[in-house]
Amino acid sequence: MLRLAIILGLLGLVGPFAIDMYLPALPRIAGDLNATEAQIQATLTAYFVTFGLGQLFYGPMADQTGRKVPIVLGLAVFLAGSVGAMAAGDATSLMLWRAFQGLGGAALMVVTRAVIRDRYTGSEATKLMAMLMLVISVSPMLAPLAGSAVIALSGWRMVFGVLAALAAVNLVLALFVMPETLPKERRVPVNLASMRRGAKVLLTDPAFMGLTFIGGFGMASFFVFIASASFVYTGQFGLSPTGFSLAFAINAVGFFGASQVAAMLGARFGIRRVVRLAVTGFFLFTGTLALVALAGFASLPVITALLFCGNACLGLVIPTTMVLALDDHGDIAGLASSLGGTLQMLAGGVMIVVSGLFFDGTATPMLVAIALCAAISFTLTLISLPRRAEAAA
Numbered sequence: 001m002l003r004l005a006i007i008l009g010l011l012g013l014v015g016p017f018a019i020d021m022y023l024p025a026l027p028r029i030a031g032d033l034n035a036t037e038a039q040i041q042a043t044l045t046a047y048f049v050t051f052g053l054g055q056l057f058y059g060p061m062a063d064q065t066g067r068k069v070p071i072v073l074g075l076a077v078f079l080a081g082s083v084g085a086m087a088a089g090d091a092t093s094l095m096l097w098r099a100f101q102g103l104g105g106a107a108l109m110v111v112t113r114a115v116i117r118d119r120y121t122g123s124e125a126t127k128l129m130a131m132l133m134l135v136i137s138v139s140p141m142l143a144p145l146a147g148s149a150v151i152a153l154s155g156w157r158m159v160f161g162v163l164a165a166l167a168a169v170n171l172v173l174a175l176f177v178m179p180e181t182l183p184k185e186r187r188v189p190v191n192l193a194s195m196r197r198g199a200k201v202l203l204t205d206p207a208f209m210g211l212t213f214i215g216g217f218g219m220a221s222f223f224v225f226i227a228s229a230s231f232v233y234t235g236q237f238g239l240s241p242t243g244f245s246l247a248f249a250i251n252a253v254g255f256f257g258a259s260q261v262a263a264m265l266g267a268r269f270g271i272r273r274v275v276r277l278a279v280t281g282f283f284l285f286t287g288t289l290a291l292v293a294l295a296g297f298a299s300l301p302v303i304t305a306l307l308f309c310g311n312a313c314l315g316l317v318i319p320t321t322m323v324l325a326l327d328d329h330g331d332i333a334g335l336a337s338s339l340g341g342t343l344q345m346l347a348g349g350v351m352i353v354v355s356g357l358f359f360d361g362t363a364t365p366m367l368v369a370i371a372l373c374a375a376i377s378f379t380l381t382l383i384s385l386p387r388r389a390e391a392a393a
Contacts, residue, residue, distance in 0.1 A: 007173065011071065013139055014163075016079060018138075021144065024151060024244055025147060033089075035091035038356055041315050052346045057338075060195055071107055071178065075104065075167050075170055077103055084096075087100065101137050113333075114182075114337045147241075199339060202336055202340075208328070214346060214374070220344075220351040221369075223352055225370060226353050226372065232362065236362050236363060239242075286310045289306040293362060303363055
């Protein structure tokens with residue numbers, strides 16, 4: 001299990017690094033490309049939207065061809081997008097190449113989840129998902145710091161050069177090291193009719209949809225933070241790119257630390273109970289922070305402390321809801337993973353756009369949007385998990 005987790009984690013590192021590594025440079029990119037904050041935030045939205053939509057393509061492909069083919073294809077597309085972003089001359093071209101990166105990175109998210117479902121279910125799957133999260137969660141701590149170092153030495157364009165090199169290394173890893181986990185006898189021929197049937201099963205399953213969006217709006221809250229935090233921390237609070245990277249990393253510590261005990265807590269108390277309690281904590285911490293901000297008392301230490309607590313709760317929500325959503329759909333795990341991932345990324349993209357409409361360079365709109373995401377997740381938990389528990393009983 002450890003070897004598989006490391007392989008999947010290294011492959012999964014590409015996508016998060018593509019999100020986090022250039023965050024310290026966002027204000028500088030806006031200046032260099034004569035772009036507005038909203039235009040630069042749109043490069044993140046473009047990444048998330050194609051990252052989500054691309055999963056609809058890679059998931060069925062993974063069910064038909066096996067898991068390795070879509071991973072190799074996705075890495076090749078991501079590599080091309082990274083090279084293009086490195087040479088972008090304006091905000092529009094950067095947005096388009098970022099969309100290309102997202103389209104390639106989508107394969108790494110959807111297929112790695114399907115690989116886990118190929119080998120494990122229940123608490124064992126949660127444990128492997130948490131181990132994967134441990135590797136992936138290093139990126140919010142290391143990627144902005146690495147980005148700051150690269151920016152200081154070579155400028156922001158070299159960030160995309162590093163991402164291209166990372167993709168190339170992982171392409172070799174996918175070709176020669178990663179095992180194929182879907183044997184030929186279990187592969188499903190993909191056609192529009194079978195996809196339509198599978199999608200209908202998933203879209204009409206209240207448990208799948210509820211769990212998908214519980215985790216999806218939890219992820220959306222972090223996407224809102226990613227899109228706004230560099231402008232808030234460097235503008236309102238005057239942090240340097242390195243200072244922002246350190247403040248950003250603190251939030252990741254709570255997330256990945258909590259994710260490592262998700263399997264243990266799920267085995268002891270039940271996965272659904274863990275989700276309910278964690279979502280409640282996430283809602284309370286972020287809701288309190290939003291109220292503090294609206295009252296005018298959101299200092300940097302207060303924001304950092306309460307976001308740390310909220311993201312710790314989120315670290316229990318994301319891996320557990322992923323596992324629960326796929327548990328009853330092992331025969332269409334690729335489609336389920338891709339559809340779920342698409343819906344989650346679209347939720348994140350929508351929330352970035354909505355929060356961007358009210359963004360004024362201060363922390364308050366960002367924190368209110370995060371609390372709104374938490375409120376939606378909390379409401380969905382109240383609706384979905386009791387119903388699921390009754391059905392299981």
